[in-house]
Amino acid sequence: MGNPPRALPSGLATALVFGASGAVLVLEIVALRLVGPYVGVTLQVSSSVIGVSLAAIAYGTWLGGRLADRYDPRTLLAPALLLGAIGTAVTLPLVRYGGEVLRGGAAPAVLLLAALAVFLPAFILSAVSPLVVKLQLSDLNRTGSVVGRLSSIGTLGAITATLATGFIFVAAMPSSWIVLTLAVLLAVAGGALWWWLRASVPVKPKVKAALITLGLVGAGLGASSPNPCDVETAYHCAAVEKDSSTPSGRTLILNSARHSYVDLNDPRHLEFEYIQWIASVADVLPPGPLDALHIGGGGFTMPAYLKDTRPGSDQLVAELDGGLVDLDKEKLGLQTGPGLRVRVGDARVAVAAQETAAYDFVVGDAFGYLVVPWHLATKEMAQDIARVTKQSGVYVQNVIDYPPNRFIRAEIATVAAAFPHVAVIAPQDALDGKSGSNFVIMASKTELPLDAVRARLATQAKEPVTVLAGASLDAFVDDARVLTDDYAPVDQLLAG
Structure with a gap:
């Protein structure tokens, strides 16, 4: 041996x-x-x-x-x-x-x-x-x-x-x-x-x-x-593509998903339909400057729109990715200042740090690829958003879902657990479970201006959409379970 x-x-x-x-x-x-x-x-x-x-x-x-x-x-x-x-x-x-x-x-x-x-x-x-x-x-x-x-x-x-x-x-x-x-x-x-x-x-x-x-x-x-990637940030593989049909148009790509569209010459040009829906809600709020909080920055399309349509507004954007903010400044024309501030860090921490009843308009548009991060989709998060929203203020949240619509139904139920008045904007085919789509949830502590939103959507949105509220919304949500910090299987619900 x-x-x-x-x-x-x-x-x-x-x-x-x-x-x-x-x-x-x-x-x-x-x-x-x-x-x-x-x-x-x-x-x-x-x-x-x-x-x-x-x-x-x-x-x-x-x-x-x-x-x-x-x-x-x-x-x-x-x-x-x-x-x-x-x-x-x-x-x-x-x-x-x-x-x-x-x-x-x-x-x-x-x-x-x-x-x-x-x-x-x-x-x-x-x-x-x-x-x-x-x-x-x-x-x-x-x-x-x-x-x-x-x-x-x-x-x-x-x-x-x-x-x-x-x-x-x-x-x-x-x-x-x-x-x-x-x-x-x-x-x-x-x-x-x-x-x-x-x-x-x-x-x-x-x-x-x-x-x-x-x-x-x-x-x-x-x-x-x-x-x-054009730029690899700490959280994203990011690229900016020029629009061949509009010389000043730019599309922000994050991890292969078309995340935002920015027209460098016209901040009122809203390419994506869900942004048109959010803008329609903003347009029917009382005239004058707004105190606005944005959960997620992306290409800063909505902050730029409010800055142009509501001069004098005070806006805070909570964006997790500081590298993305730098890219926006370099290639998408982002200009920050006293009226448009950016807080780099987790959005939930940023919301918790805000004063009570501080904002007229809160926009939830934070995504990890095509999914709302689970900790931003729970009842506890919605309750904190309700806390920082003024009595007459409005919260809008962008959600992506696919048939059989398990996530959007759960998220509407979750937002309704924090706000007494809730509605959703979406194409009828998506509500019927025939196609995937963006959905925009509206919520407020007071009655929502639904008729004004519908009228504005008729002129602002490129394609017909439905505003669902009341008993019709209750029937759509059905028995969907409220998401909490203890139970929020967002990825699994989205996977259907």
Whole structure:
């Protein structure tokens, strides 16, 4: 029976486990950003990426253990790092070319794109830890302490990578740079380890040439793959497209969704229908300046409209993404000042910080891809909005839903739990469950000016819409459950 392979120095073993585990978590977090422009950022997408990553870790660890029992782990460590580097580099072209084919797909497409984004490198790198563990088990009496120490080191590496990626890397550089930088670091580590082990692990020239070739090809494909983003902010893959029919028109694209339309020369030009509906509500409010609160900024289309149609208005916009605000200033003509202020941060926190009965008009238009963030869709949030709305003020909320309209019915019920007067604006086909659409909820503490809104919609809206209220609205909502902080399955309701 041959001698067991010589153990690695403790420091090197620790670094390998820490680094490999950390690299897998970097890939997992960045994968969410890579797939977002094609399939959005929803609970299903996040679950797919996490599930695929865990599957890769499970199978990679199993394979690493099997290989460690059959071969000298010292001969496998450097190749694992180098193959991990190659797998990391090729995730960019795999996702960006595959994403164009799978864009907006159903659950199988989301799972496949998540697998393209993370499975291969995570699978390879997860084999490193059992290889290292096998090399350190020179004394069976210390098996527990060795396995426990290296397992904890791997977990610490994963925690460190998670925090560093979320708080530092994503804010400091684009996702493609993070991926390519990680690939380079893995390649350097694999090359250095191979050189250090050269005396005990001879390398065949053909193997070396093959790995170098694969590495160069992977790096080249990764660097040259198309990037769907003009700007990658901390929360969005953002792009601004020019309107070929209107030279001054611009469309803001966030994670592949057409989010806002801005006419640089005419703030009263409202391209999207739901914005026309919201503007119709604003137009029938009492004349003069308004105190307005906007939950979500996007392209700042509605704030610009109110600034032009209601001179002297005092507006506050709560926008989570500071990078998006910078993009709006650079490419969409946003000008902030005393009458149009921006608070960068979570909208729920921003609303909680406002004074009671401070606003005539509150606009809810915050989205994560096509979904209202769940914590902005609950009764507790609606109650806080009601608190900051004046007695005669109006709250409008934009919602997207599809047949069988489970989310919009639940959201109307939720808003009605905070406001005594509620109505909804939508195309009749959408209300009948025949098509997906935007819905705009109206709510107030006093009677809503429904007749005036209908008259204004007849002239403002490009397509006929229905204003549903009273008993007809009650019948539409039916037995929909009110969403709360304890129960708000927004993604599942929207999925139908």
